[in-house]
Amino acid sequence: MENEQGPGNRRSRIPWRVLISAVAGCAVLGGVLVLVPWGTGGTRAPQPAPGAQALTAVTTGVSAALPDLAVLIDEREARLRKRPGDAGAWAVLGAAYVEQGRRTSDPANYPKAERALHRSLEVREKNADALSGMAALANARRDYRAARNWSEAALKVDRKEWTAYPQLIEAHTGLGDYKAAKRALDRLLELRSGPAVQARAAALYRDRGWREDAAAALSDAAAGAEAPAERAAYLERGGQLAWERGDLDVALRHFQEAVRLDPDQRTALAGQGRTLASLGRTTEALNAYRVAFTKQPNPAYALELGELYESLGLGQAARVQYDLLRERAARSSAGGVDEELVLGRFEADHGDVDSAVRRLRDEWRRQPGIEVADALGWALHRAGKGKEALKYARVATDRHKGGGVRSALYVYHLGMIERELDMPGAARRHLQEALRINPRFSPTRVPLAEEALAELGEPDMDAELPE
Template identity: 40%
Template sequence: MKTLISAVGGAAAVAGCVAGLLWLGPSPARPGATAPAAATATTTTGTDNAGGGSRDRDTAGSGSGDTVDAARRRTEAYPDDPTAWTVLARAAIERARTTLDAGPLDTADQALRRSLALDGSRNYGAVTGLGMLANARHEFAEAREHALRGTRMAPDRPDAYAVLADAEIQLGHYPAARAAVQRLLDIAPASAAYSRAAYDLETHGRPTDAAIALRRAVDSAATPDERAFAEARLGDLLGSGGDLDKAERHYQRALDAVPDHPYGQAGIARVTAARGETDAARALYGKLVARTPLPQFLLEAVEVRRASGAPGLGGEGAALAAQVRLARADGGPVDPHLALYAADHGDPQVAVELMRREWQHTRGVVVADALGWALHRAGRSEEALPYAVRAAGTGWRNALFRYHRGAIERELGMPEAAGHLREATALNPSFTPPPPRAERND
């Protein structure tokens, strides 16, 4: 049995498609939450219904719509086959992932309930499907329970370990996540396993090893979506270290695999902005957020607008403000980018409110960083510092995390502040600090 160290050159991992990158909508099971509703490009919450709640088109080249249609036809032909309903659920979850649209999750929920009604005893596919669905809805503790049940049912099948890895990383259980990914690599060393390994390697301060894992994810990709995802992540990894030319090449490869791939498009816009071509970057972001208004993309567009010297926050700022209002109202998952927007350009107290709520469900380093920064912007730096320290606990060489920690320490008069602030720029020469408090539009 190969260890993860020999398999990908480093410690182990998690991340990926469902848990770390997508924010697909509140779970109906969470008290006070509402199901994702149809929304316009300026009113979606997180990636809830990104691109429009009623959208029925798929990311170009994904083919997930065809898969859902084929699975649905199978349930019509064999309505008493529990496996047919599980296949439909998984196809719907995959469609939600590739389109960044939460709508198909309702289809998945109904299909899984039907599958379990037909076979509630040893239905591994439905159990792991429930875990995938819970992860997509940010019910990570619930996802973990389904995943553990799946590993007990079939210790040598990979799906439950993927679900478990995604849940554990979001719960902040990094050793458990590493063990799950190691097992996944042992059973099925393919693109999904290598992508998760890459995230953990990066999160634990090993970007070179993470790049090796992502290249293996590209080489072992079985679908255009898997290839595009791994290529875009390679672009992110290289871009975060300041290598814009290589990052651009990988983003373009993501777009070659899946035209209009949103993370490929965002990467090209990000590189363009980092080169100082703010007008061109604004145009690219404008096209991107018109069809995929994720908080991350909208916030990046706001920052590019600020860098260009344009007044105000524009339509992207209005869209983010609307998403913040929806997030406060629906009680569901909160994309940390919404909290960063509220902290830097809106009401920091609202940012604290949102991230405290998310912290009840998600204890990963990304949420720790966002909560710490929100508290700092709200004038509560002493309370913020433990979260900033926790965000740094895995050793992630993340310029934004370093800057946030340094700014909090500077506010508290701590001598190590200057070193952390210098490290932010050293890690990524393209890094731009958040606006001073005086520039916020409360």
């Protein structure tokens, strides 16, 4: 069974629930899930002031609403004009800028965050809050080695600085060190409980292929979240998980509820676009992607939207998106963000294949996670280096090397590489597996997978034996 190696058999920390129950405030009538508004049927405690709510969010490492973040930033800047020696206020300001940059994909926030956090460390050198903030900044920039070092520095100052552990887990994952990520998660679970910890655990469980555990953890995180922006973030992750396993109706409900709770949840809006495209509702998908990219110009959204245009035969519209991708990636790089992974993926399929290989080789040397392994394997395949490509594609899909995530795209890449290397049995199995994981994982790649399977035909039982 898929989950027999998961943490559910080692501990009973997380109660088992169906993922859709993550949409808290729901009722089940006759087996049909019904969403109802939050707060009905009871009296809720008054919400804290916007600045206070954002302060709670950024100091505990959870999503904050963008208007609340703006209030918090204004408050801290006003305070620091009067008290420039307040190390704690500098650390909070830096963390708020990191969150604002992450939520808006505006890299101009990251140099501001860096200056504020360095100022905090100048005022007080042994400052776990500022060190954790630097780790969050490094993760936002996809500099996982620096994030690991900053997290470890925070823990040297205070071994119980629990907010450093989620950053350390993300850094270890980005570097492909999944055993270290698991050890950091175990320590975090000893120190802390609650929605933020459950969501962090869910991300690691998903990366290891333990989807039921991830679903249960996200369910509990969403049910326990206090602020709408935080709850929306967990619902968005639940939507991603549902989409990855091909449960499109559930994914769409999660994304829609996330946007209802937090209209600035553009990641969920892009998730809607992805899901609507998979459902064949292309006009709605295009609108969702356009709004998401306008409000949060993430290069990855431009790539997905461009590929959707390509699937519709709209080559000129696709090229416009690819130009925007390059422009946004250049702006992000100017803010210190590592965009080599998305650029490598783009170049491999739509641009300069040799450039893709160079970029992704360098990225693999810096931070060898499974995302990079998959992208590098595919770029090598596109460059005609099939045998080397197979090595990286296997790393990305080999659970013993950390690649346990159930990704239709990764398995599709493996199958297509095997087909090119004249390995029909393995290619057939992996292409079929990709379509089982998510039958509509990509508007451009699913038709190619189906075409390749048709060409491979039925197995020759006399000639093909299982590997």
